[in-house]
Amino acid sequence: MTVQPIWPWWIMLPVVVAVVVFLAWTAVRSRLRSAGLRGWLLPSGLVVLLMLAALRPGLPGGSVRAAASDLNVFFVVDTTSSISAEDYGTGSPRLDGVRKDIMAIAGELAGARFSMITFDSQTVVRMPLTTDTSALDTLTGVLEPQITLYSTGSSVTAARTVLNERLGAARESHPERARIVFYFGDGEQTSGRAPEPMNVDASLVNGGAVLGYGTDQGGRMKEKTSYVADDAAGYIQDRSGESAGDAVSRIDEDTLRGIAAQLGVPYVHRAAGDGVAPMMQAARPGALHETTGSLEGRVELYWAPALAAFFLALWESLTVLRQLRQLRTGKREVRA
Incomplete structure (x- = not known):
């Protein structure tokens, strides 16, 4: 044991x-x-x-791929109101696609250590690095947008400071492990000013991808009044003009490509029905190579x-x- x-x-x-x-x-x-x-x-x-x-405590058992076991994977997730825009597939919120892709990546990188950082008006480390995919599954399943009342405008690079700190700590504690960053968002900047640069040290990121969700036509966003599901909730209203109406969120792929360039990773647009393989091939870190070897696994107790x-x-x-x-x-x- x-x-x-x-x-x-x-x-x-x-x-x-x-x-x-x-x-x-x-x-x-x-x-x-x-x-x-x-x-x-x-x-x-x-x-x-x-x-x-x-x-x-745990018992030795099973095996994991050697390449995956040497990875620290960071999920940076946009949880602003726009992530609830209903233009993913046939009217589903973008967050459905984010949830699906997080667990697909975790399945492809079995044996890696995963961490999740969310950002809206605040940046929070929801889960530190762990190999416990059941905890990741639970966290992903309950992931929700920020309550609309608390939304005061957000920046697409709001997580830059926390991400830098977590990447630096991971390199210091385990420099031999590659650090992979997956950014999930729509690129919509609502803070009223241009986003600040990510300013991530290139040596801290060995691979990953910026994954974009949404369409040019955009989608309406349900109001979030509490962290309990409410199918009867109305839509967020656009009060910026003279006539009131449902607010529409549209993807900003230029901003997402800019974030990808700053992180040194590719940008990949994600839509309902997209396969996992293209996303993983684009995000494959160059420092890793395919291996047929495996490492001894562990049964958690x-x-x-x-x-x-x-x-x-x-x-x-x-x-x-x-x-x-x-x-x-x-x-x-x-x-x-």
Whole structure:
């Protein structure tokens, strides 16, 4: 069995030591009390299970392609309102195409480490580098545009600072791994001024692509009032002119080509029904070569202690609720 902790060892070891000391101190205090250790066991077990999950235990098993295992893949995703424009395929939002392509790339690069950065009025690292494709699948599935009320204009290069930081950190920690960047967007600049250059060091990017979504005709965008799906939501209105009407978002491929040139990667337009192969061939990093070799894979087991911790926490919650109910019943009987 092997472990791959979610934090570096220089962080993980002090945390483990602190937890052990805390549990020992709590056990001594519980022993000194008349109640004994009974009330200490359940919360202590919960803490231990969470620590085990954080250590990410696993067993050797399976194999991955050697070329893919040496990749750090960064997904930079536009989550502004325009990504919901309904001009992908037969009236679907552009975000549907983004979701589909993210998981297609992950499937083609099985064994790589993936990270996701989203940008709208804020830039957020949604997922640090990890080989856990199930986490990527879950995150991609719940990816939504920014709430319309919070949208105050955005820049297509808003993620440049965070992307530079993450690429630099990846090179520093694992310089032998190629760094691949996939940018997903429509190129629409709504901040009122020209986008600032990406300013990404060419040596930080070994390959990838800028993937564009949308059409010249454009599409209307549903309002996003909350992070809960609402089929009855109206469309965003264009109030820039004298007459109100549904706002239309159109792809700006010149801007996307400019971003691709700054990153040193190709630009590829994506439409419903486009295959995965052309996109991957265009994005193939020159530093990598095809290989028939494979590396030993790993079966993740972190879910077992995490699941046990969930049920333990659920049991504790039910116990607390039962005690509160008994306490309320006792108070009513005293008043009666």
